[in-house]
Amino acid sequence: MYEPVIEEEPEEVEVVEYTVLPRWKTVVTVTVLLVAVITGMSLPVEETKGRAACVILATALLWMTEAIPLMITGLLPALLFPFFGIMDTKEVCGKYFNYVSMLMLATLLIAESFERCGLHRRLALKILSVLGRGEALLMLGAMICTWLLSMFMSNTATTAMMLPIADAIIDSLREVTARQDIQLSKVGSPDQEGDQEGSGQFSRKQEKEFKRFTKGLLLCVPYGASIGGIATLTGTPPNLVLQTIFEASFPDQPSIDYKTWLFMAFPLSAILLIVGWTVLCLVYARTSWLNLITFKLCCDRSGENKEREKWNHINRTIQVEYKTLGSMRFTEILLTLIVLLLVFLWLFMLPDQFPGWAQKHAEIFGRRDSGGKLKIYLKDTWVAVMVVFLLFIVPSGNPLRGSCKPDKGSKLERLERLLTQKTYMDKTPWDVLFILGGGYAIAAGCKDSGLSLWIGEQFSFLQNSHHVLIALVVASMMAVLTEFASNTASTTLLLPVLISLSRAIKVHPLYLMITGTISASLAFCLPSATGPNALVFAFKELRVMDMIKTGLVMNLISVLITVMATSTWIYAGLGLSEYPCWADSTDNVTCPT
Numbered sequence: 296m297y298e299p300v301i302e303e304e305p306e307e308v309e310v311v312e313y314t315v316l317p318r319w320k321t322v323v324t325v326t327v328l329l330v331a332v333i334t335g336m337s338l339p340v341e342e343t344k345g346r347a348a349c350v351i352l353a354t355a356l357l358w359m360t361e362a363i364p365l366m367i368t369g370l371l372p373a374l375l376f377p378f379f380g381i382m383d384t385k386e387v388c389g390k391y392f393n394y395v396s397m398l399m400l401a402t403l404l405i406a407e408s409f410e411r412c413g414l415h416r417r418l419a420l421k422i423l424s425v426l427g428r429g430e431a432l433l434m435l436g437a438m439i440c441t442w443l444l445s446m447f448m449s450n451t452a453t454t455a456m457m458l459p460i461a462d463a464i465i466d467s468l469r470e471v472t473a474r475q476d477i478q479l480s481k482v483g484s485p486d487q488e489g490d491q492e493g494s495g496q497f498s499r500k501q502e503k504e505f506k507r508f509t510k511g512l513l514l515c516v517p518y519g520a521s522i523g524g525i526a527t528l529t530g531t532p533p534n535l536v537l538q539t540i541f542e543a544s545f546p547d548q549p550s551i552d553y554k555t556w557l558f559m560a561f562p563l564s565a566i567l568l569i570v571g572w573t574v575l576c577l578v579y580a581r582t583s584w585l586n587l588i589t590f591k592l593c594c595d596r597s598g599e600n601k602e603r604e605k606w607n608h609i610n611r612t613i614q615v616e617y618k619t620l621g622s623m624r625f626t627e628i629l630l631t632l633i634v635l636l637l638v639f640l641w642l643f644m645l646p647d648q649f650p651g652w653a654q655k656h657a658e659i660f661g662r663r664d665s666g667g668k669l670k671i672y673l674k675d676t677w678v679a680v681m682v683v684f685l686l687f688i689v690p691s692g693n694p695l696r697g698s699c700k701p702d703k704g705s706k707l708e709r710l711e712r713l714l715t716q717k718t719y720m721d722k723t724p725w726d727v728l729f730i731l732g733g734g735y736a737i738a739a740g741c742k743d744s745g746l747s748l749w750i751g752e753q754f755s756f757l758q759n760s761h762h763v764l765i766a767l768v769v770a771s772m773m774a775v776l777t778e779f780a781s782n783t784a785s786t787t788l789l790l791p792v793l794i795s796l797s798r799a800i801k802v803h804p805l806y807l808m809i810t811g812t813i814s815a816s817l818a819f820c821l822p823s824a825t826g827p828n829a830l831v832f833a834f835k836e837l838r839v840m841d842m843i844k845t846g847l848v849m850n851l852i853s854v855l856i857t858v859m860a861t862s863t864w865i866y867a868g869l870g871l872s873e874y875p876c877w878a879d880s881t882d883n884v885t886c887p888t
Contacts, residue, residue, distance in 0.1 A: 323362040327353050335379050346379040347744035351737055351788065358784035365781055366726035369733030372740060381744050382736075390739055391732030394676040395539045399731060400723065401679035402529040405637070406448040407722045408686050408713050412626045415444050415456055420617040423460070424610065430508055430580040431572075433609070434515045437461060438572050441519030442564070446527045447634070449724075450520040451826030457516045458830060460616070465509050467612040510841050511579025517827035518571045518819060518849070525816050526564035528556040528675070532727050533786040536734050537812040540790045541805070543738035544747070548877060551805075553641040553675045559868060560813065563860040570852055578845050626691045630713060633685060640678045645671065686714040727783065734787030741791045750792060754799035762802045763862050766810045769793065770854045773814040778824045782815040797878065803871040804878050810861045817853040820846035 331353035335346040350372060357368040373391065377384040409415045419440040426436030437457065445453040524531030528538065534556065542550050645651040650658075653673045663669055691711050741747040757765060776785045793811050797804040818824035820843050822832035831837065866872065 320362040343744040344746040347746045350375045359780040366729040369729035372736035390735040398676040401683045424613045431576045437515040438519035442523035445520040445523030454827035520827040522567045526561045532783040533815045536786045540738040750795035751798040770814040773811045774817045777818040801874045806871045819849040
């Protein structure tokens, strides 16, 4: 009897994918490292500043080309400074994790607890439900949500959270507009003749208006994220790079704390938010200068039933999304209280008007330095670490209700914490920490090798130039550079140069450093400039020209406003009008009284 031959199915072979470095990246990496090493070794032994310059230039090229990951490039000073005899291994490695790195790590873990409990989504939907009754108001709501959240969360994480909400609003707008198009076609509206009657598809005019508003709403998200990061010291890594490099260059001088940065940068961030919203509304929303000035932005005032119905439907969609979250849970209430405690302790640590709690703590313990001055032991980092410690021990559920799942093999109930070890291991931003550490090492290497003084001497011809003009050049240069390179890497490389420049023109170092640091966050033109720009570009069909059209205007206006801010209230508030004597001292000695 004939027996059919049953072909056996071939076994599935697991394909292992390997990440292969592109050839051009390999060539660039090897070439840069070889040139740096050969050039450094060919210099005389006493020429330490030349070898330090080789290390910094090699780091700059690899950071700008991203031939290897930024984190690995950040380790280059730890590799080459000891090799060239600029700093010993123990000293340079000790620069890679300090109290600023701890502050960065702690704040990112606090932001992660926001994401775990969904508190950020509740806040965003609540604001949108209040403001979402018109194109301009909805764009304002999207920007305010992203702006507020990015002060405490990563800009990229905030953008990733806001984009799905914006997408739901866009889908709702498409649905209600298509429904109105069907209704008009059924009654034989003459405006719909020649279009796709009854199909529910947009007419050409509707499609054009829909795409225009969609682009504007999506661009509100990265704009709000970049601007919001400026407002707080921990809002974006370049701010902490400034604190790190200033401490490395002037260790005996008081650094910028959270309170000082907030009162200095928050007004600037708010002004940039209004400017960004105005630019986007004039380009992408159906509004005018007069409506923006008089704030006639709500569609209910227009009296058009069609528009009112559309925005009421969108507002109901947002409210439905908000209602799905239910009432505030125990976790969200507890986390809100902890974050309010964090901000309170930061603001009232060392206020100018009255003794802060950190000063009271120092008085109780009676600690004074060698000069008899009361020494403050508790800093911003201590507060952040204390809050993270609370998040690791405080339960995420109400322990009085007993609603937690029992642990396997035990009769005891296990309460999950607001932060867990898995979250810590998965979410630790090692790339940012290594870049921060590399910046600290570069600043220390510039100082120890004498490179900082040499760079300052080269800028001596600018001594008679006006400081505002130089600040404008610095801000423009930084804004252009960060369109093509990481803003963290850009500030890490340029801030030591700005310190040398400030010495040459006899301007307070913080004046140029703050101007350059804030300008590093003003990257609105290209998708590759920041993480938020890249996310929004990939999320919907935005063209590069769509981003450049408003981004170029935003860059120009933001640079001018930043220079104006650093030259007015920041200049006066921080006392930057006089050039300090300690800025010229290589030993950072205290100025004589």
